[in-house]
Amino acid sequence: MRTLGIDYGDARIGIAISDELGITAQGLETIHHENNDKIALRRLEEIVKEYNVDKIVVGKPLNMDGSKSERMEKTEAFIHKLKCKFNNIKIDWIDERLTTVEAHKTMNLLGINKYKKRNIVDTISAVYILEKYINLQNKGWHYFLYCIYIVYDISW
Secondary structure: OEEEEEEEOOOEEEEEEEOOOOOOEEEEEEEEOOOOHHHHHHHHHHHHHHHOEEEEEEEEOEOOOOOEOOOHHHHHHHHHHHHHHOOOOEEEEEEOOOHHHHHHHHHHHHOOOHHHHHHHHHHHHHHHHHHHHHHHHHHHHHHHHHHHHHHHOOOO
16 A cells, blocks of 8 residues: 655646555656646546555645645645545645755756756655655654664664
């Protein structure tokens, strides 16, 4: 089973997918929907079936002080549509602050030209959203292993 990461926007939606073990996140695609959620939901339905997705995480756009941004209302409406469409799949959200900034920094480091950036920035942002979610989900497991290491003085 896999987790799908979503960076929702008016014109484009970045999509990332986890591996089957839920350890890594890979960019999948950018859905161009031009403010038409029906197009996006149709494509997401195909992705969910193809990749056997059992969880979806959407980035929520919060302001730097933690308050709701202007985009929050649209994102929450989209999350509601996801919950109605995929009522058998867990739909979660995570703070997406600075993921687009991180995506632009990554693209600059890789020397991606400005014309290609527009088509992949949302997918890279979705990867950061999904990575953050995966890391938070696995935090308890890593802490458990750390405690075993300390208690039993295991040398790796």
